Amino acid sequence: MTIQSRFGPYGGRYVPETVIPALDELAAAYERLKDDSGFRAELNSLLKDFVGRPTPLYFAGRLTEKLGGPRIYLKREDLCHTGAHKINNTVGQLLLAAEMGKKRIIAETGAGQHGVATATAAALFGIPCVIYMGIKDIARQELNVVRMKLLGAEVVPVSSGSQTLKDAMNDAIRDWVGNVEHTYYVIGSVAGPAPYPALVRDFQSIIGREARRQVLESEGRLPDELVACVGGGSNAMGLFAAFLDDQVSMTGVEAAGEGLDSGKHGASIERGQRGVLHGSMSYILQDAYGQIIEAHSISAGLDYPGVGPEHSWLHDEGRVRYDSVTDAEALAAFTLLSETEGIIPALESSHAIAWIVKHAEDYGKDGVVIVNLSGRGDKDVHQAARALGIME
């Protein structure tokens, strides 16, 4: 099998034996179809006409001027159908599921964006869909819960553990273990057991391939820096993958929550240790006995105590820098982008914006930076308004 299952010491398949044959089946199907011209044509057609690709690489002129630093481009994944990059992956995986003859779709979701994107793709293919979501996330992302239900999905509330993405993923895996022969599990990030990290990266890599072509068109050269937020890390891997062989610096921005020393953050790479969570070896937040520690972030999509295994490897190799910004810095960037560019970003993406705001002066006026605007902020307006004191 040629699909990458290990990234240095990271990755692998740490799951119950029951699902190993299904992972083998998935890897074989993906291996067979990924370069198949019919499959590629169908996927490209869906990405163009259903998702709305290519997304623009937008020069953020007012933000650039305000920061007085590098020329900042936003990769507008917020303009994808359903409002975030997640759909790039779900459309690809649903196409795979349909080819494999699967009769039922399950997924986990944190912020609800992956849940909505999965429910959307499942509706498109006419396959029944069940979404697992922590009750804490259901409370803070009500809009997305309604969207999933409108799309015909069943939303199963998860009340175990921290009641967020981590626990939703546990329950999705448990469901899969019990229904593995006819059910397809759509993992939403570059996490989980192999082949998911490589498969999700490949489906998201359209982001970077487009951005690379677009920046060459508008600037005539490659950028100096790529910036993307990292929870599990799918939007970041999607942007970075196309540039890994180039002389381009890259930064993944984790959630520092209330501060790295507060104990309330989601910075798995900066503050975690090597361990196994949800089927793969990576950096995770854990105590001395290997019990998983709850993550914290104002953004539900970054509220996860693990990270995709390829990120751990890119960190160890020194190929990508990983840094973090706090809830407060992300909120300030949320407001700043809304006011200067007329774009309300997702709180997740606001972390990437906040990072370039903090580091703009490290780049000259002629510097070129691409920030992945992974999603739009409609889902976050109530939460942000409360945090900003705009409404009760």
Next chain:
Amino acid sequence: MSRLEELFKGRSKKALLMPYTTGGYPTVKDCRQVLEAFIAGGADMIELGVPFSDPLADGPVVQASTQQALDQGVTPDDVLQLASEFTSRVPVVLMIYYNCVFAYGVDRFVEAAAAAGVDGLIVPDLPVDEGEEFIDACRARGVDAILMVAPTSPDERIELIAGSASGFIYCVSVAGVTGARTSLSEQLPDFLWRVRARTDVPLAVGFGVSTSEQAAEVARFADGVIIGSRLISMLDEAPDIGDGCRTIVKFLKEVNEVLN
């Protein structure tokens, strides 16, 4: 042949009775009483779980028990200590998720288990392909690495697993997580014959076995019967620990009758 294999092969009953409970549940002190009840009920071997925050192979009953144990601060060291108090009286195997083993240090944990007199280790999220370091460490310390096979495992994987197995092979009765089920899978006999044809290592069946009728059915095809969630439910439903333990002893004796 390991001690566990000798126990299986020298048995006079149809199948060994192997009750499971979560280490430190409901409390460390009460858990001792539960293990005493297992012995009083005729357990041939005891399976003790090490609580983990994210037990993805477990259903709601075991999940809740591990969470309650964790809420009281139960650690792998506490469970090793608990096991060591019983290993001179009955063989004990531990069920532990891989991250707890990894965080402890694979070799260091296996060494600690051996020192506690533990005969075998079951790691439900460590398939044989990822288990080389762990299996080697177990061999070096004379502890059986208990591997799992599932009804979904194709013949080639069963052969691969059998090639590294020792002690017994843990046959998962159904595709699913732990927890009581109203009936056994109709495919169970065929599945067990598929495994039996590929190994001489004894076979124990777990996941979903919750009544003496099911135990009797399993004993027709397997060498050991593992019962877990049903026993934890008995503790959950009892007014106090003494009452729960009495219910467990009575139930295990009933099961033992059909296994003898």
